[in-house]
Amino acid sequence: MTQALPELRQRLAEIADLSSAAGLLGWDQQTMMPAGANEIRAEQMGTLSGIVHERFTDDAIGRLLGELEGEEERLRDADPDSDDAALIRVARRDYEKAKRVPGELAVEIARAGALGHQAWVLARERSDFASFLPYLEKNVELKRRYVALFEDDGFDDPYDVLLDDYEEGMKTAEVAALFADLRAELVPLIAAIAERADAVDAAPLHGDFDPAGQQRVVRAVLERLGWSPDGWRLDEAEHPFATSFGPTDVRLTTRYDRSYVGTALYGAIHEMGHGLYEAGVARSLARTPLGSGASLGLHESQSRLWENVVGRGRPFAGFLHGRLREAFPDRFGSVDAEAFYRAVNKVEPSLIRVEADEATYGLHIILRFELEREMIAGTLALRDLPEAWNARMREYLGVEVPDDARGVLQDVHWAAGEIGYFSTYALGNLIAAQLWERARAELPDLEASLAVGDGAPLRDWLGERLHRHGRKFPPKELVERIVGGPIAVRPFADYLRGKLTPLYGLD
């Protein structure tokens, strides 16, 4: 018995190392790799993920987990917060899920996702949904086969199975209830703002911004938030992301748009939020399955908290304005901090999710969540998806979709076979507001520190409450521990109304 835990740890550490190597192949592909190497890199990445799957579903892991059943209980009895007990719990959960999927189906899902991605790139370029439809049908069919593997597991809804892959323990009914409340808040708020659209002007963010100057500003801002050359990198990527290969090897990417300063600055602060979470996980959890964020929703809560709640909040926006004024005196000399604050908080219904503001963003997600449920339930024929998309964009956002490229084809997720993922973005916004409410109550000088660009007090608070635990606790339990209740809409709605009511002169 005593040997089983070290042996499990050793096997999981090797799997973590292989996953890090696979992650580095991916990071390198998007930031450093010569374009000519795309084909061979795909082979290399395929091989590594296959070996990770093979080693993780090895029967020896199952045997060790079996041997450790009593041990897990004993460990938790001795210490309810035992790292080792959590390690066994999470490894068992991941193992049982991975083991349930026959190797051929896993390969077929991976291949269909890769082919779907390729087809989607072309289809989006040509705004040609019909050419993409067979690939989407394949992905949905495979996801339904995947769901069927778990039908005896007591899920209430087939879509629960998919949600659980991205947000452990989250139920479709819970998300639906949250999103109903959220939609009830957002639709009238956005309608009211639409009548006073001219009250806020985003023009200050547009101009001609030398990328080198933007990079200096971004670097200086991130350093105030916790970035350091000893444990972090910042590079460029066409589709920015954050990743890490250990708590002292966090890699952010951003993209510099010469004509719009918001892309790099707020994009980098967003990725910094993800990075701070990874960097904050306890060192003792490195090279274990506990060594990263607890769920996609919690991860997104961190990026959204720093990007939106902090980055578009008055204190920190004032600090950002000062840095921009130093770097771009021609543009920002005549824009005061209040005008900058207003500009970064402009609300305007638009077509593209990734460009949406804080208020309209949730409706983009709700639309996707609803369509996904119908796709998986089989109540929406996939050929009718563009029509359903466009109708809902009109209903929720009052926006006419001119073509599928700017409609149903805009996101990569479905093409890559990722169905059930979108909800976590909106859950992240809700959790971010809940964390902010709690942090403000506990940190009296929070806004004063942010006004001078100092991220340390909030970072330390998040580190203590959230980051250090990694995947030790199920996400729902973790939220409960920190904010004293389940994920809820009210703090986000209050936060949004509190900010937008004065900005737009709403009643």
Add this chain to the structure above:
Amino acid sequence: MTQALPELRQRLAEIADLSSAAGLLGWDQQTMMPAGANEIRAEQMGTLSGIVHERFTDDAIGRLLGELEGEEERLRDADPDSDDAALIRVARRDYEKAKRVPGELAVEIARAGALGHQAWVLARERSDFASFLPYLEKNVELKRRYVALFEDDGFDDPYDVLLDDYEEGMKTAEVAALFADLRAELVPLIAAIAERADAVDAAPLHGDFDPAGQQRVVRAVLERLGWSPDGWRLDEAEHPFATSFGPTDVRLTTRYDRSYVGTALYGAIHEMGHGLYEAGVARSLARTPLGSGASLGLHESQSRLWENVVGRGRPFAGFLHGRLREAFPDRFGSVDAEAFYRAVNKVEPSLIRVEADEATYGLHIILRFELEREMIAGTLALRDLPEAWNARMREYLGVEVPDDARGVLQDVHWAAGEIGYFSTYALGNLIAAQLWERARAELPDLEASLAVGDGAPLRDWLGERLHRHGRKFPPKELVERIVGGPIAVRPFADYLRGKLTPLYGLD
């Protein structure tokens, strides 16, 4: 039978992918990785190399190779240059060597090399050979245990076993004979030059050279030799190297010394030679054990050919001078092409191998080869190594070694357990001169193309004769095929005398 070859290919392709991922971990560590990640990166690299070893020594590989014994002969009968027959031959050779080494010894050698490296870094800093001695003793003892594993293989000399790991089929007696000839050429040549040391002035290479300007020159020069952004990268590293993860993913590194333009320029041309070899291997050999250079000596022949024979030859040096004059008009405005050519060919006995010129370099190697043989034979007590080193430096180069940091502790190889490696550097010089002699005979416009910086004719010739074959042929056979005879000293000696006699006004 027909299934054995595809299965072997598939297994070897996966091992190649894992090796590429391990290589990327190493490249990243030296060029990109935040310093704080050193410890976890060592774990990741250890895991990957362990898995590569484990998969390559899997009994299934042995079984497949056994099944393919007849197939190899049939393939070679049908086509003496069969890729598949070569694949089986090389895989068998590598497998049998790897399989001979017990897992525990492989681990012990790796660990002792890593510890030796750490100890060496400190010992060199403090010039403290005594603190390094126990680690060197361990490495030598392990190498002797390694050699003993092969004692029934018909090697004539224990040192043959080590040579064979770096230069397949090379014998100690052959190297000793070559080096005896080489020493007989070099010692009097260098002595004659020493009497006319002032005839050549290296001052033009020293000054204040903005690294950004150096980088532009280096980039422009490499592009003329075949570098392109589609398949190559050039980055900075403290200890420059070249590596590749496929024929269209070649990565060079260099180092910019603000006060000496030779470091970056000639260092980059050197690494470019290695890169051209890797980039030139036939696409069909990628993801097989044949997909890289044939031996260390042949690899070094490429770096030395481009760095020295081309780069320090009059035609290409004239081109380089033009680029430097454009980039650094203050420094090179008053230095003409002839003065530059003379400067880059200055011969001067010195302490440090990696800074040595073309002529004295070979003596640094001969000294190491002789000491290595005595270390492995046990005829030299390791504690007496510094004294032996210093005595030979005096004898061969007329140089007094002031301390061990600039003597026996200068190189990383022995610390890392790499004994038998050094000879390949000098063999590379010899092969480079042989290739050059042959290329000049076959390419009448060779020097004219190099005078305008055009590397294509030589690169294409090398590609056709050498590069495309990868590891298909044993290195000796490959040399024989190209130059019509074995590795020899005469072409190198002629080349060196031909250049240095007029430069130094020797008789």
